[in-house]
Amino acid sequence: MSNSVLKRLFSNETIKVNATDGKVTIAQSAEVFESWLDPDFKNWNLDNFQASTKEMPVEAYEVVKDADFKTMLGSLNEDLDKLCLTQSQIVDFCKNYKDRLNPNWGTFFLFKEGSRYFVAFVYVYSVGLFVYVHHFEYAFVWLAGYAHRLVVPQLEA
Numbered sequence: 001m002s003n004s005v006l007k008r009l010f011s012n013e014t015i016k017v018n019a020t021d022g023k024v025t026i027a028q029s030a031e032v033f034e035s036w037l038d039p040d041f042k043n044w045n046l047d048n049f050q051a052s053t054k055e056m057p058v059e060a061y062e063v064v065k066d067a068d069f070k071t072m073l074g075s076l077n078e079d080l081d082k083l084c085l086t087q088s089q090i091v092d093f094c095k096n097y098k099d100r101l102n103p104n105w106g107t108f109f110l111f112k113e114g115s116r117y118f119v120a121f122v123y124v125y126s127v128g129l130f131v132y133v134h135h136f137e138y139a140f141v142w143l144a145g146y147a148h149r150l151v152v153p154q155l156e157a
Contacts, residue, residue, distance in 0.1 A: 005075040006061035020088035035128035057154035107149040
């Protein structure tokens with residue numbers, strides 16, 4: 001798929017998040033996000049169990065054109081539900097694929113709570129992982145020069 005906003009990474013390998021019971025939340029995963037865990041995961045009432053999931057292949061992308069979340073994710077699929085991971089899946093990815101997170105800047109993960117969309121933003125620092133949360137509607141334009149990454153469920157060919 002040709003995409004002017006994102007470039008697929010690791011296309012020669014299969015990356016899968018494990019099946020989850022939906023009971024792991026980012027707010028309760030200080031052992032994974034040992035350096036900083038944004039208090040807004042609790043302040044915004046995002047510390048809730050989610051549906052259990054089966055093992056799922058995911059894809060990683062690099063941001064190659066300045067874009068906000070809507071432009072970035074919309075370049076993959078207009079149906080945001082198809083681009084969401086659960087918080088349990090995000091935690092699983094960060095535990096098991098730390099080497100696939102952007103080592104210099106951030107990696108984005110879209111998730112849904114109720115009818116609202118949010119983006120977990122994970123940074124890798126020498127002292128461990130930091131995680132922030134943004135509203136999907138956050139209009140900030142992320143600069144391509146930082147080569148941020150985005151992880152989403154594998155899209156159908």
